[in-house]
Amino acid sequence: xxxxxxxxxxxxxxxxxxxxxxxxxxxxxxxxxxxxxxxxxxxxxxxxxxxxxxxxxxxxxxxxxxxxxxxxxxxxxxxxxxxxxxxxxxxxxxxxxxxxxxxxxxxxxxxxxxxxxxxxxxxxxxxxxxxxxxxxxxxxxxxxxxxxxxxxxxxxxxxxxxxxxxxxxxxxxxxxxxxxxxxxxxxxxxxxxxxxxxxxxxxxxxxxxxxxxxxxxxxxxxxxxxxxxxxxxxxxxxxxxxxxxxxxxxxxxxxxxxxxxxxxxxxxxxxxxxxxxxxxxxxxxxxxxxxxxxxxxxxxxxxxxxxxxxxxxxxxxxxxxxxxxxxxxxxxxxxxxxxxxxxxxxxxxxxxxxxxxxxxxxxxxxxxxxxxxxxxxxxxxxxxxxxxxxxxxxxxxxxxxxxxxxxxxxxxxxxxxxxxxxxxxxxxx
Amino acid sequence: xxxxxxxxxxxxxxxxxxxxxxxxxxxxxxxxxxxxxxxxxxxxxxxxxxxxxxxxxxxxxxxxxxxxxxxxxxxxxxxxxxxxxxxxxxxxxxxxxxxxxxxxxxxxxxxxxxxxxxxxxxxxxxxxxxxxxxxxxxxxxxxxxxxxxxxxxxxxxxxxxxxxxxxxxxxxxxxxxxxxxxxxxxxxxxxxxxxxxxxxxxxxxxxxxxxxxxxxxxxxxxxxxxxxxxxxxxxxxxxxxxxxxxxxxxxxxxxxxxxxxxxxxxxxxxxxxxxxxxxxxxxxxxxxxxxxxxxxxxxxxxx
Numbered sequence: 211x212x213x214x215x216x217x218x219x220x221x222x223x224x225x226x227x228x229x230x231x232x233x234x235x236x237x238x239x240x241x242x243x244x245x246x247x248x249x250x251x252x253x254x255x256x257x258x259x260x261x262x263x264x265x266x267x268x269x270x271x272x273x274x275x276x277x278x279x280x281x282x283x284x285x286x287x288x289x290x291x292x293x294x295x296x297x298x299x300x301x302x303x304x305x306x307x308x309x310x311x312x313x314x315x316x317x318x319x320x321x322x323x324x325x326x327x328x329x330x331x332x333x334x335x336x337x338x339x340x341x342x343x344x345x346x347x348x349x350x351x352x353x354x355x356x357x358x359x360x361x362x363x364x365x366x367x368x369x370x371x372x373x374x375x376x377x378x379x380x381x382x383x384x385x386x387x388x389x390x391x392x393x394x395x396x397x398x399x400x401x402x403x404x405x406x407x408x409x410x411x412x413x414x415x416x417x418x419x420x421x422x423x424x425x426x427x428x429x430x431x432x433x434x435x436x437x438x439x440x441x442x443x444x445x446x447x448x449x450x451x452x453x454x455x456x457x458x459x460x461x462x463x464x465x466x467x468x469x470x471x472x473x474x475x476x477x478x479x480x481x482x483x484x485x486x487x488x489x490x491x492x493x494x495x496x497x498x499x500x501x502x503x504x505x506x507x508x509x510x511x512x513x514x515x516x517x518x519x520x521x522x523x524x525x526x527x528x529x530x531x532x533x534x535x536x537x538x539x540x541x542x543x544x545x546x547x548x549x550x551x552x553x554x555x556x557x558x559x560x561x562x563x564x565x566x567x568x569x570x571x572x573x574x575x576x577x578x579x580x581x582x583x584x585x586x587x588x589x590x591x592x593x594x595x596x597x598x599x600x601x602x603x604x605x606x607x608x609x610x611x612x613x614x615x616x617x618x619x620x621x622x623x624x625x626x627x628x629x630x631x632x633x634x635x636x637x638x639x
Numbered sequence: 640x641x642x643x644x645x646x647x648x649x650x651x652x653x654x655x656x657x658x659x660x661x662x663x664x665x666x667x668x669x670x671x672x673x674x675x676x677x678x679x680x681x682x683x684x685x686x687x688x689x690x691x692x693x694x695x696x697x698x699x700x701x702x703x704x705x706x707x708x709x710x711x712x713x714x715x716x717x718x719x720x721x722x723x724x725x726x727x728x729x730x731x732x733x734x735x736x737x738x739x740x741x742x743x744x745x746x747x748x749x750x751x752x753x754x755x756x757x758x759x760x761x762x763x764x765x766x767x768x769x770x771x772x773x774x775x776x777x778x779x780x781x782x783x784x785x786x787x788x789x790x791x792x793x794x795x796x797x798x799x800x801x802x803x804x805x806x807x808x809x810x811x812x813x814x815x816x817x818x819x820x821x822x823x824x825x826x827x828x829x830x831x832x833x834x835x836x837x838x839x840x841x842x843x844x845x846x847x848x849x850x851x852x853x854x855x856x857x858x859x860x861x862x863x864x865x866x867x868x869x870x871x872x873x874x875x876x877x878x879x880x881x882x883x884x885x886x887x888x889x890x891x892x893x894x895x896x897x898x899x900x901x902x903x904x905x906x907x908x909x910x911x912x913x914x915x916x917x918x919x920x921x922x923x924x925x926x927x928x929x930x931x932x933x934x935x936x937x938x939x940x941x942x
Contacts, residue, residue, distance in 0.1 A: 223810035249837030266753035471913030493905040
């Protein structure tokens with residue numbers, strides 16, 4: 211009797227549990243069906259992203275919705291906003307923080323420094339600090355003079371910094387003056403500019419505010435912002451290369467939002483700037499050090515091997531091997547190395563042409579004040595570099611007509627100019 | 640007579656010879672192993688962003704610590720069962736809390752409270768957010784362990800002995816409760832798998848395998864938990880479903896590892912952390928194993 215009582219007493223509880231289990235299973239099955247259905251139609255609807263700030267009453271959002279609505283709109287559809295990162299997380303600092311400005315009762319950085327990004331993206335910032343995009347980019351125009359001791363140490367620890375540890379301010383930077391350089395050199399080279407808080411770099415140069423889109427950062431057009439023009443025409447060379455043609459004709463099908471660190475040839479069937487230099491691809495791990503896979507200092511007048519270039523080569527070829535076989539890589543690297551040496555030889559020849567002028571004091575003390583200065587500079591800075599970049603990035607027209615041809619032409623003109631100076635000097639004597 | 644004996648007397652004889660542990664001891668051992676692997680899996684999952692926030696360390700640290708403490712409780716149980724039960728209960732209750740808190744944090748991360756109402760929650764957000772059901776594995780493990788920690792007397796009665804004199808009458812027997820837990824665990828596993836695989840658009844036909852098997856196991860386990868009189872054929876179908884779960888887990892584990900290796904077969908840590916989660920498919924195998932262990936009861940006494 212007692213057992214029956216207990217049984218009937220527990221009957222409602224049994225029903226409740228059985229009912230709950232049934233409801234959970236049915237709801238679960240509906241969710242499964244919906245997820246499957248959505249995932250198979252997701253591609254068609256890509257681009258329609260919810261705005262995480264549409265109904266926000268946050269005071270930053272509310273005010274900036276009036277003051278700078280574009281920024282609020284961009285940030286609303288960003289993955290950062292979806293991840294609950296709020297304006298204050300990146301902008302707000304304590305009173306007295308270097309570079310802080312008082313803003314509506316709090317203190318903010320108008321443009322967050324790398325130190326702010328580092329709070330969540332420590333590894334990326336550390337890799338970036340070891341890269342050419344860091345202090346070497348900035349020092350290339352302003353020299354090491356403005357750097358603190360710590361920053362000098364950081365600069366000299368970067369391969370490009372060890373190559374030119376006592377780099378002076380670039381002469382053209384001084385000649386052109388701030389009215390021009392503000393819109394010229396600085397626009398690109400400030401990617402490595404130290405902030406007031408001592409941290410280095412401007413992440414937003416590549417990760418445009420305020421969407422912080424993976425697709426935007428990965429697309430070659432982003433690199434095109436700086437890597438264009440006669441001094442380093444990587445964008446133009448890429449467009450001419452088989453990789454660039456594949457991108458131009460099929461890139462719209464590629465998986466630009468693929469999870470970092472998981473990329474395969476299914477996502478990117480051909481190379482982009484990021485695939486070769488930054489993305490985890492093949493056996494190469496993801497990095498924000500853009501020099502991590504390079505074997506030469508191609509930027510230099512006479513290129514030298516980079517420190518640990520053999521390790522870098524293994525990393526780069528780890529990405530190449532996803533599409534190219536060993537024989538191709540062996541042949542290509544051997545030939546490209548030889549091409550670099552060939553360009554080096556021509557630049558050495560130009561140095562030899564200039565040497566007697568320097569020894570005899572036939573050049574003015576001021577840089578870039580006579581035609582021969584520009585001719586000598588263009589020869590390696592434009593044409594030598596372009597030829598080398600054309601070789602490595604497989605842009606034949608840039609190796610040939612925009613590269614070595616121009617270099618040879620300038621070399622012959624340089625010889626004439628040097629001879630004239632020497633003859634004039636001899637006649638004067 | 641155990642369910643395994645009903646299913647196959649020969650298997651029961653083999654089990655008695657090879658497996659000296661009782662069902663509840665096996666369940667507690669599985670709870671400890673689960674907590675350890677949950678800690679590792681959580682560490683890998685939380686590492687994806689490259690930054691582990693302070694509160695994200697809670698499950699990472701809790702998992703292995705709880706596993707060690709549970710094993711210690713198992714040793715204490717050899718001499719002082721009440722103390723061991725109390726210790727295990729505290730750990731397992733904490734596991735439930737950790738799981739619920741994690742689910743709350745993950746769900747909060749998935750919602751967009753400031754978006755327009757129709758966009759505040761969507762399947763897409765659930766697909767791309769941290770796995771909402773993932774942390775609940777801690778809770779399920781806690782619940783499972785709690786059920787195992789307390790003695791049911793008489794067997795299959797639903798009456799738990801909480802101390803020397805105190806008892807608690809539950810609506811269902813321990814065996815039925817285990818079946819329901821296996822069902823819920825399988826459901827959570829299959830939902831997590833579907834949400835994860837939804838990111839790939841289900842273009843790979845292999846992805847239908849875990850979905851189908853997971854749903855099948857969920858329904859079968861719930862059914863067999865709800866019915867009072869199980870026939871042998873019911874147990875055969877149930878055991879088959881659990882074996883399929885184990886097979887899916889093993890196949891999935893291998894496929895995930897293959898997917899994480901580069902095309903040339905090279906190992907790259909980054910791909911294992913950020914690519915296909917190689918431990919996740921083992922959850923299928925885990926649920927399948929738990930499901931099979933349920934068949935070891937309801938008798939408490941070992942052979």
